[in-house]
Amino acid sequence: MSEGLRVADVTFRYGAKTALEEVSFDIAPGRFAALLGPNGAGKSTLFGLLTRLFTTAEGRIEVAGHDIARAPRAALARMGVVFQSPTLDQDLTIRQNLGYFAALHGLSGAEARGRIDAALDRLAIAERAGERVRDLNGGHKRRTEIARALIHAPSVLLLDEATVGLDAASRQAITDHVHRLCAEDGLTVLWATHLTDEVRDSDRLVVLHRGRVLADGECGALRGDAPLKDYFLTATGAPA
Amino acid sequence: MRPYLIALRAIVLREALRFVHQRERFLAALVRPLVWLLVFAAGFRAALGLSIIPPYQTYITYETYIVPGLCGMILLFNGMQSSLSLVYDRETGSMRLLLTAPLPRGWLLFCKLLGSTAIGILQVYAFLFIAWLFDIEMRPLGYLTALPALLLSGLMLGALGLAISSFIKQLENFAGVMNFVIFPMFFLSTALYPLWKMQESSSLLRDICAANPFTHAVELIRFALYTSWNGWALLWVALSLAVFLALALWGYDPARSLVRRKG
Incomplete structure (x- = not known):
């Protein structure tokens, strides 16, 4: 396979x-x-x-x-997907957005938190995890979307x-x-x-x-x- | 079952968070029925005499009569509002995110529906509380027995919104929904006047009202608020829910490709 x-x-x-x-x-x-x-x-x-x-x-x-x-x-x-049009919720923080996605893939609690932290680290946006997406620049928004697409280890x-x-x-x-x-x-x-x-x-x-x-x-x-x-x-x- | 429930919780929570961030939406949702209750009903109470009709066992004020209809109105607007947000989500792409989750599409759409219905029910209770402050009271137990009726009616109207959203190609077309769905559904129902009043002016209009699923949602809520139940209304609402859900699932079926766009 x-x-x-x-x-x-x-x-x-x-x-x-x-x-x-x-x-x-x-x-x-x-x-x-x-x-x-x-x-x-x-x-x-x-x-x-x-x-x-x-x-x-x-x-x-x-x-x-x-x-x-x-x-x-x-x-x-x-499969992880980064769509052409932004799919982040502007009023939620990076971490909340990632948490929502993790839940759609059946991940919650400590496991979800661990994976979110790892994805944020990998894309070098961990220090901004608490910021609202609306306040990020375009590059960081894209990084967030890539981080999100990696949470479930595709x-x-x-x-x-x-x-x-x-x-x-x-x-x-x-x-x-x-x-x-x-x-x-x-x-x-x-x-x-x-x-x-x-x-x-x-x-x-x-x-x-x-x-x-x-x-x-x-x-x-x-x-x-x-x-x-x-x-x-x-x-x-x-x-x- | 666990991934299903985790997704359900997250989707409902997200709907709630979005709602909290849109305070204007909450205010608008409350002001609309309150204007009807405190201005329209006050003006019409003298003009519209009401006879004793089930479930009521005595004469009631017009304000009391229209409360269930206004609860239905909140759910109707909420259902349409969430369908608007679905069309918006589709245009912005967040609908794609939802639909690419590794869960059955029907379940994902149902979660979305349940989330928006929960928001609608919260609005209804906020409205009933304000009405109570103005001495428009229901039976105390009625506030509890109304919950299942509100849930079923909210799901039915939300499913209608979901079905409509799958057939609307662009956000701009949504104004048509207001004109062709919300207003006819609301005015051709028992929300503002009982069926026998409608019969006096036209039996055709009366028949349309009697067939309108929204009429049955209002009657289901009316009876439930009066700690009574209406089996016929329950059947109609449940059947309408099944039909609208089936339509929505058909509309969002990947093989039917309604979410696709040329690229």
């Missing part, structure tokens, strides 16, 4: 419009994979399917070996445009953090973005364009001598 993420022949339609067509890729455990695609490529639709916000009859998705159609709860329990972490709206320094810090999570904790990461500077040469790269996988491989090998931005522009004909 693989601890990674497997997407096989997934097709999805909004009525007559095909949003995803036979999308397939495999991410091995402990790998950082960037899902790169211009706006409208189908990234958010794929995330909707990966997180079972909606389902499709065509294709198969496995999270840490669990088929999301057949064993959705087992699959969701092994095998697979999905991040949908996690750096949208952040300044360059915060983007860099968050990208570094998530790469470290892969390297140090063996977490499998799928990082959806349309920003080429967030992808490293050693990362696995899946290019999604108009609902299809255009390229799939190690970033450095795919781009060759060209900067990733140029490679991406040439491949998709879209601004990076």
